[in-house]
């Protein structure tokens with residue numbers, strides 16, 4: 229139970245590499261916060277600084293009001309699940325879990341009770357006497373989780389704990405991790421590069437790029453109200469469609485124009501763009517917000533390049549110049565490739581971005 | 590002949606050739622070992638007869654008759670299957686010594702006199718004595734440097750222990766640093782530690798003597814173990830560096846996160862995981878220090894090591910190849926025992942735990 233604050237946290241490796249560029253962040257009590265970003269964006273480095281495994285170049289880390297920036301890892305009251313699990317190969321599962329408790333000088337019966345409790349929670353009770361090499365990858369991952377929750381830390385850190393599992397197990401395990409969180413309510417910082425993983429477990433998502441925070445928000449916020457082209461592109465599969473358009477006024481109506489499309493804007497959208505002084509911008513629209521419609525209501529008509537049936541829906545791709553526009557459409561009627569599709573854009577789901585900065589307008 | 594049988598024949602031939610090769614190599618390695626073991630149990634007479642007996646005799650069958658100069662002593666030769674005369678003397682003292690030193694089946698003078706008394710009634714007389722198999726070993730310890738063998742043995746073990754301790758602590762720490770930290774000139778430095786092994790010991794013997802005398806370590810176990818450590822530290826660094834590199838840093842980091850200090854993390858995680866490598870280093874250091882003779886001869890005076898004592902005894906035992914063999918065996922045995930124990934340990938660790 230704790231809150232964590234990062235103030236202007238910076239990490240430099242040598243002179244040139246700045247892995248984390250002065251990030252500010254607050255993690256609320258009991259929150260499941262996910263650090264999300266492409267690989268190399270500084271997620272691991274941030275997590276390791278919080279853990280005390282990486283020296284902080286600049287800034288502060290404050291846990292429950294206490295500045296822990298310069299404390300060694302053991303004094304921080306945190307625990308961590310490593311990407312490689314880092315379970316100790318020369319100790320049994322039991323000893324792995326009991327390691328921290330013994331160092332805390334907990335008495336034997338209490339250690340035993342705690343070990344069995346967390347082993348039950350993570351479903352490894354029958355493996356307590358085994359060595360890690362006698363376990364599968366998934367079981368080893370559970371040992372790492374059990375070891376981390378046994379110490380009842382203020383803060384729980386996880387560095388891509390699911391990335392070494394196969395796809396099916398990964399999905400099952402993330403549900404379990406969330407369920408464990410519902411029981412422990414431990415404040416958690418979870419690192420991943422997988423946006424669907426982040427969307428499915430996070431209370432809030434922090435999206436990072438090149439050592440900087442791009443956006444912080446709930447999964448719904450970062451999905452619906454993406455702060456930049458980068459975020460809108462990174463979140464969601466298939467990602468947001470982007471069209472370079474020009475803003476044209478004809479009489480009272482504002483139009484978004486490019487060689488393929490001339491899209492009149494609704495009053496709200498027009499109001500949003502009123503203060504914008506440039507003519508060129510980027511239109512972003514999520515694939516499920518482009519609807520198939522009849523020829524006379526279409527904003528755009530084009531030949532279908534491919535249609536990928538997904539069971540519950542189908543993904544239709546049309547080619548505009550050399551860019552693909554993807555549409556998530558109902559499974560029926562089935563669209564055939566080569567067929568002309570008529571598309572209309574949901575006005576309330578149009579998002580506008582500055583072409584230079586990529587920021588949302 | 591079908592294709593299948595031809596393939597079978599080919600495979601059988603290949604397998605046979607392989608086994609012949611393997612047994613050849615095995616024999617080539619085991620045969621010298623067998624001979625030195627067997628030789629160390631032979632009496633001098635057995636050791637110098639031709640062909641050499643494959644196994645030492647357990648008993649000596651004597652035959653005694655009257656001879657030209659006194660009494661004629663013959664012994665039964667199990668290979669030629671006949672009694673062969675070995676001595677013609679009236680000096681019973683001499684006969685007793687001969688029985689002991691050449692035949693390995695000693696009899697005291699009164700015992701010989703008893704047998705001579707029997708000659709009155711019957712000639713020749715036959716009698717059998719149990720051979721003392723360990724005679725060569727006893728002699729070795731008696732002869733070697735007039736009672737120096739046991740103290741030298743203890744001294745050698747002491748030197749080995751110190752060499753292991755010094756090279757494991759210094760070499761292990763350096764290996765850890767090479768494995769875990771990046772610093773300027775690391776690779777060059779790591780490579781350069783091998784330079785100390787380039788010089789033959791004899792070439793730098795004089796400077797070593799002078800330095801050790803100045804340090805007050807000449808003719809002392811600590812002096813020798815320092816000299817031996819120089820060589821084994823270099824190898825220890827290389828072995829432990831690669832072992833430590835193979836142990837993920839995250840294991841240590843995890844220990845730190847879960848409440849351990851840096852030292853505790855090392856002692857509880859990295860050290861146990863690196864034990865097989867350290868054991869290998871210990872073995873190497875032991876064997877190096879135990880077997881080394883040249884530097885030991887130069888750097889000791891009144892306190893020789895065991896290898897020096899063996900060396901001197903072997904030199905002194907001209908014409909007694911069986912005694913030399915016994916010395917060799919005594920020399921080899923501790924090394925074999927040590928290797929055996931530590932090897933089992935290495936195997937156990939590597940078999941049971943994978944990092």
Ligand SMILES: Nc1ncnc2c1ncn2[C@@H]1O[C@H](COP(=O)(O)OP(=O)(O)O)[C@@H](O)[C@H]1O
Pocket residue numbers: 241245246247265266267268269270271272273274
């Ligand atoms: N020990 C290090 N030395 C030098 N550069 C490093 C080190 N660790 C990480 N980096 C660099 O810092 C950046 C961020 O790395 P990291 O935090 O591991 O990214 P992520 O976990 O998001 O994939 C990367 O460009 C990486 O190359």
Ligand SMILES: [Mg+2]
Pocket residue numbers: 271272273
């Ligand atoms: Mg990472």
